[in-house]
Amino acid sequence: xxxxxxSLSSRKAVRDCAILRLLxxxxxxxxxxxxxxxxxxxxxxxxxxxxxxxxxxxxxxTLPAPTRDALNAWIDVRGTEPGPLFLNGxxxxxxDGRLTGTVxxxxxxxxxxxxxxxxxxxxxxxxxxxxxVRTAQQAGYGI
Numbered sequence: 001x002x003x004x005x006x007s008l009s010s011r012k013a014v015r016d017c018a019i020l021r022l023l024x025x026x027x028x029x030x031x032x033x034x035x036x037x038x039x040x041x042x043x044x045x046x047x048x049x050x051x052x053x054x055x056x057x058x059x060x061x062t063l064p065a066p067t068r069d070a071l072n073a074w075i076d077v078r079g080t081e082p083g084p085l086f087l088n089g090x091x092x093x094x095x096d097g098r099l100t101g102t103v104x105x106x107x108x109x110x111x112x113x114x115x116x117x118x119x120x121x122x123x124x125x126x127x128x129x130x131x132x133v134r135t136a137q138q139a140g141y142g143i
Contacts, residue, residue, distance in 0.1 A: 011077050014070075014073050014074050014077045015074050015077070015078070015086060015087075016107050016111060017070050017073070017074070018067075018070040018071050018073065018074035018086075019033065019086065019104060019107060019108075020070075020108070020111065021066060021067040021070040021071070022048075022067060022070075022071070023104075023108070025063070025064050025066065025067040026048070026050070026061055026063075026067065028050065029053060030101040030104045030105065031053070031101060032050050032051065032052060032053065033086065033099075033104060034084075034086060034098060034099050034100060034101050034104060035051060036048070036050070036084070036085035036086065037082070037083065037084055037085055038075075038080065038081070038082050038083060038084075038085055039082065040058065040085065041071060041075065041085060042060075043068075043071075043072060043075065045060075046062060046063045046068045047060040047061060047062055047063065048060070048061050048063055048071070049061075074086075083096075083097060083098075084096065084097055084098035084099065086098070086099040086104075087099060088100065088103060
């Protein structure tokens with residue numbers, strides 16, 4: 001499912017690919033993702049400053065290469081103007097332009113259906129965390 005957005009060339013597809021990568025590779029939640037601003041992305045260091053659930057301060061997270069590439073591709077399309085990192089694409093100009101958690105939910109559900117999988121954003125994050133734990137265990141870390 002993470003490659004679905006790559007097979008398309010639209011602005012939305014590039015955005016959706018970056019969303020999926022962040023959900024999966026960082027285990028981000030919808031709320032964390034939609035709260036991101038352009039100022040949270042440091043493309044030079046490959047980090048993203050995220051306000052985690054229950055946290056009071058944003059913490060820098062190092063982006064894996066595929067996630068960094070997807071985010072760079074989105075920023076190339078989005079532009080570097082200040083504001084929300086993920087835009088809703090509302091042509092009517094309603095609100096502040098920030099993508100909502102509901103839209104993220106619909107994006108993930110729609111992309112999942114496109115590949116025959118029923119999923120939700122939380123499921124994408126859990127999948128990424130499960131894969132990370134398995135990889136660590138195979139490398140001799142953990143239990």
